[in-house]
Amino acid sequence: MRILLVAFALLLPLPAAAVEFTLQGELKQGALLYGQTLPGAAVMLDDSTVPVAPDGRFLIGLDRDAPASVTVMAGRDGVIDARTLEIQPRDYDIQRIDGLPPEQVTPPQELLDRIAREREQLVAARLSERIAADWAGGFAWPATGRISGVYGSQRILNGEPRQPHYGVDVAVPEGTPVRAPGDGVVVLAAEDFFYQGTLVMIDHGLGLKSTLMHLSKLEVKTGDVVTKGQVVALSGKSGRVTGAHLDWRVNWLGNWIDPAQLVPPM
Ligand SMILES: [Zn+2]
CATH class of the missing domain: 2.60.40 (Immunoglobulin-like)
Structure with a gap:
């Protein structure tokens, strides 16, 4: 043998x-x-x-x-x-809502330019492929509370599929400290985007980014180096929301990752 x-x-x-x-x-x-x-x-x-x-x-x-x-x-x-x-497929929560007035489904024309400009800034910030291993330090929940929205869910309004919900929503009262989920560099800290509200995007290296949305107050600015657990903002209800909560999204070069998979259960 x-x-x-x-x-x-x-x-x-x-x-x-x-x-x-x-x-x-x-x-x-x-x-x-x-x-x-x-x-x-x-x-x-x-x-x-x-x-x-x-x-x-x-x-x-x-x-x-x-x-x-x-x-x-x-x-x-x-x-x-x-x-x-x-790749194993997953089942997502799909909700159909019909009979809505059309103006609730399509944003008015005068907002479309603004939305397009904001999207350009988000996409540009997301494209960074900075060679760094900040992600290797691991991840922690940016805030804790009831999970009020999960990754992957989608609404179909009047038969039109909307953009899926790519984040995890944590129900926290306005003014709750929001922490960096991992080490990295702030690639975008911006106020009052139409959908996302006030937001912080953190680059964890090798294409991986976290975005924290619907904030009330920024505690960092674009270019700042942050460490896991550092307070980067206060939570709020800015942007297109129905109530105060934190939305944490994770993106890798245009692909949306489930943030809940990066951290232990709360
Ligand atoms: Zn959300």
Whole structure:
């Protein structure tokens, strides 16, 4: 048996040429995967380049609507390790509401420009691929309270599907301290956006961002370095909301991750 194994090993390519990667995390929609490959390797998720730290660590975020399978590829010196991953689908809470007056479904024309400008700022801030491992310090709830809204739910108003709810809502009274869920750099601290209200976006490195929304008061500004647990704002009911709460969203290069998966149960 031993002789057979040695003989087999001689047929394998030289170790110097091998590239491989490991991934930790659940292969399901909304999950964040922690990857490790060799220093200097490039990583792709389907057709997109994945930012990789010099030591070979990388992240992959699976969107709410991630397809049934994705391909992850790590390559170095012309050698490639490519794997197709099956992604488990999730069930989301879908609510249909019909017979609403049309003006409650579509924002008035004069607001559309403002909404588009604000969206541009959010998307630009989200695009940062800063090579940093702030995410490695782990995550904690930015505030604690009753969970009043979950990741992935969606409303269909008068037959029109609205944008799904990508955050986790925590019911907290106005003025509650809101803490940075993880280490990072503030890439956007802005007041009174139409939908999001006053908000703070924190870049945790390698494409991962947290956004804290509907705040009443900012305690940081764009460019500030923050540490996990640091108070960055006070909660409120700014933006498009029906009552005071904190909405925490997590994004990885355009893919929405379930924030509840990053932290232990409250
Ligand atoms: Zn919300």
